[in-house]
Amino acid sequence: MKGEELVMTPLKWFLPFLKKYRRLMAIGIVLTTVIAALSIVNPLISGVIVDDVITAGNYALLPRLILCLFLVTLVTSILRFVYQLVFETASQGTLYDMRAQVYRKLLEEDFDFYNRKRTGDLMSRQTGDMDAIRHFVAYVIYVVYQNVLLFVFALCMIFTVNGKLALCMLTVLPFTALSTYRQSREVRPAFQRNRNCFSSLNAFVQENVSGNRVVKAFAKEDFEKEKFQVENDRFRDAQISASRIWMKYVPIFEILSYALTVVLMIYGGYMVIQGEITLGDLVKVNGYLWMLNMPLRMAGWWVNDIQNFATSVEKIYATYSEEPKVRTPRIDETREKIRGEVEFRSVSYQAEGEDIVTDISFHVRPGQTVGIIGSTGAGKSTLMNLLCRFYDATSGQVLVDGQDVRQMDLYHLRDSIGMAxxxxxxxxxxxxxxxxxxxxxxxxxxxxxxxxxxxxxxxxxxxxxxxxxxxxxxxxxxxxxxxxxxxxxxxxxxxPSILILDDTTSAVDMETESYIQSQLKALQNKCTVFIIAYRISSIKDADFILVMDQGRIIEQGTHEELVARGGYYAKAFRSQYGEIPYALLQEKNAK
Ligand SMILES: Nc1ncnc2c1ncn2[C@@H]1O[C@H](COP(=O)(O)OP(=O)(O)OP(=O)(O)O)[C@@H](O)[C@H]1O
Ligand SMILES: [Mg+2]
Structure with a gap:
């Protein structure tokens, strides 16, 4: 990874997705601004109706004013429809690109990544977390922007009516700001817990649905039910505790917004009586009250939405930014068909501090067939995983056609290998x-x-x-x-140039196996074949056989050589074939 990418924050990663839709977003923002500006008009007209029509008796004005009210409402409704469409399009587009990029990255991740991750968690990244981002782009951005505008416009308008009245109403603001701040701080950890529980619940359900046959076979339904209940309880409790925090703050926000009305009625009414403002002015300011109230009441929700969005981006980015240990050099030189020569040079592989395979060396010429046999957990599959570069060797070298696999184009290498x-x-x-x-x-x-x-x-x-x-x-x-x-x-x-059969004929009968073997013989000299098996019959015709135990090659040679050696292989052979063929072979060797 490049240095600059290392310091890349989740938000920096997210912004370019949005940038692609900047024109749409700009149109949306302009429309939002227009709507906010239009919101000033109706209360203004109401004030004029009270002062000029009702109080002054200028009735001729009324039809025009009402037409104005109607037009403003109509235009606002149309614009509202358009900008919602604009933001929804931008958000779906952003999400589409993000999903595609995250998925491509998931495909690039190596075995090690998938060994550590729970499928359910990865699914949550692509579903729930993505939806939080959609909600942010499609809704939160414009709503917050619009409400900030509404608030500022309303305040300005109230100031134009009367500065003292505006200042008086502003006294409520610090209390609201403080409550919003406290609420968001309190709700954040609850919210994160919520999300973790959801992800965990998802992972649990996914695993149990996939593994339902095992659950049934062991009659463990009750046990799983209990386990599920724990997860379910945890999720419900997390939801409830987050809601409790909400509930605690809802009355506070309500009181604060009513405080505004009270201030207006008492102080504004007093000013009307004193003749400082007209009745129309009071009606006008009253018309602006919702523009002050709504942002105050909803601020907490939006803070929550914004945090939700931030958490989701962080989580998606955390998964996204994990770089596969097995790097993928894309080499654009002409790709020659791999001949299938394989060499392991003192290869060792450790995982989590434990030696999985140690000091493995062997050499296979193109077209040869290699049998690998050994006790379970001996490291046979690991050898093949190293050959396919699902993992990289901790030390030593794996060479294909004389070239270190780490220097080869990974896709070309894997494309040349057929693996069952x-x-x-x-x-x-x-x-x-x-x-x-x-x-x-x-x-x-x-x-x-x-x-x-x-x-x-x-x-x-x-x-x-x-x-x-x-x-x-x-x-x-x-x-x-x-x-x-x-x-x-x-x-x-x-x-393929290299064919790997890992335990591929273990579940077929002897007859089928010998048929498959005769078919594989046709591949001889065309394709290098690795056969991993427990049955001697599966590998005895191989050009040479590797016998593995505890991560090491303990014997190697042809079937005859190994039988004659009288070691692990010979013992396995005797136990699988009985003593007679072994005795016959000994006789043959003795001649
Ligand atoms: N990524 C890994 N992380 C930790 N341990 C691993 C990893 N891969 C394999 N192992 C361990 O390495 C050992 C060898 O595993 P491997 O799958 O190669 O055995 P095997 O010879 O193919 O066994 P079997 O015949 O049962 O398939 C096992 O003990 C396994 O637990
Ligand atoms: Mg295996």
Whole structure:
């Protein structure tokens, strides 16, 4: 990140979004000013009606004055409609751009970011927080501006009627200012708590809806209900305590605004009796009272809205400003097809201070097949994550085609790798759409071919809607093995230079597995293949095999070499195949 961006405040980040709509905003502001100015006219006319028509008996004036009143009201109504449209358009535009930018940033974030964040919280940033910003741009800006104008105009007009009366009414102002200040200070923490509770409630619901199958399987509905109740209570209490603060201040603001009326009636009435001002003047000032009152009454709400807006921008910015640790150099040189040579040079990776993999070194020539086997948690998937640069190695180097992956164009690298992940994720889309995810513009025939190679074609065809079958969220409606095969077809369709199969055939039967293996053989010398598996049968034909334990490679070699070594691999082989083949092999080796 550049230095200047580091010091960028949330507001500085927000302003350029608004700047794009500055013309619209300027039009809106002008219209708001016009409306505020027009608001002076009607009380003025009322004063004239009292003084010149009623008191002086100049009835000929009346129709013109009434026409004036009518015209001002009509113009104000039309302008009000237009400026609301203008501000709404500007706010929707601002939000549209912001949402797009924040979403693009979310796509750039790395695994580490998503490991730490709760989905529900990220969702709140894109929904609730964005809405607070919309409300600010579409409503708060003009309302605050308009009310400041109304207040100032009204005061000026009262001053033109009588300075002493205006000053007298101003005495109420410091009390209102003080109350607004105190209220906003008190309400701020309550408000923040409110938002946090909302976000937390969101995250809770999101997690439970996604995990509802586990909840049901463990019959934990009651437990979850209780947990939800805690969240729900917390949110309600936060809302109520914020409202309590409001309630406390509402009467204060009411009293202060009535104080204005009282001052006017007592002091203004006295002045009329004394002949210092006319009755028309009193009516006029009375007509301006709402312009003084409204800002005073509403100030607290607006302070709240503004704080709400500020908190939202801060929160969105805090998420937005997190830079992915895995940087993405975009290199514009011509991208040659990756050959698929992979080398790990003393690679170690630590996360949260713990060694996940340590001192990993191996070299794979293009087109070779590598088997990776080892106990659970040994670091097999981590090796592949390092190869795809989902994480960066803490020390050592990962090289593809002799080049450090950190110096490669990240998109080109990942685009050249076909990965069937251990944790299969399918989008709620058609099966065809899921398989063609990496190559959306490919023909249906290539999708079918990929499915055939992954041994998925026949079960897809057997479905009522075939390739057009919509699979539910995360592939609900498919069996574990079916999901794995679709995920394999998706990886194969990319025609990758490096293919990674992380536990991809664990849920398919032996027969299917051997079919898939024969299909993978066709890739030999075209594509480097990594197969992570627990079953020896999945990897025994590989060009070489890495055996991992506790983050280290403890053995490596071909199947025969490893069996002959009599170590971890040989033990796994014996337990999976029984003693006979092992004995046979020993015999063969002995010859
Ligand atoms: N980002 C991370 N932060 C902290 N710990 C991690 C992270 N990634 C992996 N680990 C830990 O590193 C170890 C190795 O994980 P990895 O997923 O590579 O194992 P694996 O060999 O693929 O296991 P399995 O065969 O069960 O899939 C685990 O103990 C895991 O908890
Ligand atoms: Mg794994």
């Amino acid at each position: 992940m251990q944790d299969v994720f399918l989008f709620s889309d058609t099966i065809e759409g899921n398989i063609a995810y990496g190559r959306p513009d490919c023909s249906f025939e290539s999708v079918r071919q990929a499915a055939i190679r992954a041994d998925a074609n026949h079960f897809i065809k057997a479905m009522p809607q075939g390739y057009d079958t919509i699979v539910g969220e995360r592939g609900v409606g498919l069996s574990g093995g079916q999901k794995q095969r679709i995920s394999l077809a998706r990886a194969l369709l990319k025609d």
